[in-house]
């Protein structure tokens with residue numbers, strides 16, 4: 723069984739893992755594995771895929787990909803990827819079969835029995851255009867800062883920038899958005915600041931996926947600030963897993979994508995052999 727780190731709260735070191743934590747995680751995993759219909763909802767970057775400098779080069783670890791294939795082959799088991807990426811980008815990097823439900827742009831876009839199309843209103847289109855102008859102009863002087871386009875907004879990537887440039891561009895983007903596009907929704911992630919014209923969240927996505935799939939329990943894993951919206955809507959019989967460090971409301975924590983992959987393998991194994999109650 724994968725060794726957990728304690729959660730919720732801020733991340734302690736792996737050496738603080740106790741036998742009690744491991745037992746609690748193993749017990750909870752055993753319980754959720756027997757639920758009549760299980761939804762496994764997974765964040766992508768930092769949870770299934772280790773972080774890399776160029777977003778389109780990210781891939782799920784082979785063990786994670788294999789565990790997902792095993793889970794979707796099980797009866798009464800749904801798997802979804804719930805990502806901040808645009809659906810187009812998620813489809814490209816996840817290489818997931820059609821049975822895997824996809825949610826992109828933090829809950830704005832869905833591939834659930836057919837792809838949803840994001841049709842912006844005139845006001846939303848105008849706001850998106852303002853955001854594009856602000857973020858491209860803010861990033862332009864810095865070759866280490868990149869702008870990523872999404873159907874309902876734009877993200878400013880600072881992973882390759884030094885601290886001074888990062889501070890400067892984030893402050894400038896926030897200042898201009900507050901002045902010129904105050905209706906935009908801000909989302910903060912790892913080395914990324916995003917502004918969007920829609921405020922859907924991963925929490926909305928988990929609620930909707932639970933309903934669509936008729937799931938009796940949800941296993942949700944994520945690593946970033948926006949994943950906390952997903953943890954926030956989990957119920958008593960669900961399982962929240964934080965990947966890596968940082969404050970969290972998730973009940974359980976592991977060190978990173980390799981450990982998440984092992985836990986998914988354990989979950990698939992348990993569900994295949996324990997049967998369902």
Ligand SMILES: O=P(O)(O)OC[C@H]1O[C@H](O[C@H]2O[C@H](CO)[C@@H](O)[C@H](O)[C@H]2O)[C@H](O)[C@@H](O)[C@@H]1O
Pocket residue numbers: 765766767768772773774775776777778780804805806807808870877879881911912913914946
């Ligand atoms: O919700 P997620 O699936 O975790 O998506 C969050 C963001 O992921 C991507 O950016 C992050 O991963 C990149 C590749 O490892 C990394 O270079 C970047 O620093 C990270 O912020 C994606 O590009 C964003 O659109 C997502 O919002």
